[in-house]
Amino acid sequence: xxxLFDIKNRVAVITGATGVxxxxxARELARRGAKVAVAGTTxxxxxxxxxxxxxxxxxxxxxxxxxxxxxxxxxxxxxVMKAYGRVDILVNGAGxxxxxxxxxxxxxxxxxxxxxxxxxxxxxxxxxxxxTQVFGEVMVKQGKGSIINIxxxxxxxxxxxxxxxxxxxAGINNFTQWMAVHFSQKYSADIRVxxxxxxxxxxxQNRFLLVDEKTGEPTSRAKQILGHTPMGRYGTPEDLxxxxxxxxxxxxxxxxxxxxxxxxxxSAYSGV
Ligand code: NAD
Numbered sequence: 254x255x256x257l258f259d260i261k262n263r264v265a266v267i268t269g270a271t272g273v274x275x276x277x278x279a280r281e282l283a284r285r286g287a288k289v290a291v292a293g294t295t296x297x298x299x300x301x302x303x304x305x306x307x308x309x310x311x312x313x314x315x316x317x318x319x320x321x322x323x324x325x326x327x328x329x330x331x332x333v334m335k336a337y338g339r340v341d342i343l344v345n346g347a348g349x350x351x352x353x354x355x356x357x358x359x360x361x362x363x364x365x366x367x368x369x370x371x372x373x374x375x376x377x378x379x380x381x382x383x384x385t386q387v388f389g390e391v392m393v394k395q396g397k398g399s400i401i402n403i404x405x406x407x408x409x410x411x412x413x414x415x416x417x418x419x420x421x422x423a424g425i426n427n428f429t430q431w432m433a434v435h436f437s438q439k440y441s442a443d444i445r446v447x448x449x450x451x452x453x454x455x456x457x458q459n460r461f462l463l464v465d466e467k468t469g470e471p472t473s474r475a476k477q478i479l480g481h482t483p484m485g486r487y488g489t490p491e492d493l494x495x496x497x498x499x500x501x502x503x504x505x506x507x508x509x510x511x512x513x514x515x516x517x518x519x520s521a522y523s524g525v
Pocket of ligand 1: 269270293294318376380404454455457459
């Protein structure tokens, strides 16, 4: 079993690594002996995380990446190839929603600006596809690799208010299946593409929906979420790590094109 889950010396690229969930993923891959290239939107933020990982005995480099800019992704790939010579694992973690694309008492669906909708679609969908183009090419040359996309609960059934984010994450599931088939049929059955669909985790991108800004109390949406999560709590970043290591390693060698919910039972519960 230990050998199946072994990712020692594998090279992992993680986008969104300076964020809450994927930062913890980067630390865990490093703790397990992977060499990690951690991508953030600025070199400074990426280096700060890389320094932290190196300080705890890991092996990390920082990358400044805009997942919407192919040139910046290619520059990052050059840096990874120079430092580590290959890419075994790609975590497409950059993603999120924003307030300007969210229905609220102050903003009706009909008034959401096109550029706010586009921002959400681009970040979640285009960013994942472009990053897969750039780092997937290395995996094609190697004939092996594991790509892990980060989806969401709203990809199965949309959540209220977050119209573009729901559609974009549904697109991530569709792309995960498409890409899994494409790599297997055209290039190598050992290039696998899967996704994790986290349930509810209290992080920066959703705090405004879950915590009342004025009182600090849970919003009615937060109460509904916890009421519909059989385990009765939010997830913690650590809750994602077992699934991450399974998908990244040879333990999941015959698994491709799946989206794994890590949600405390949210997707299983009808509410009755
Ligand atoms: P986060 O905001 O802490 O992290 C997102 C990261 O993406 C940030 O570090 C940000 O710098 C980076 N990013 C934004 N735009 C970028 C760009 N153009 N190029 C490169 N990087 C960019 O959010 P998080 O909660 O840690 O989310 C991580 C992933 O998990 C996202 O894909 C998110 O949609 C998904 N997710 C989160 C939850 C949750 O409850 N928090 C639930 C389901 C899915």
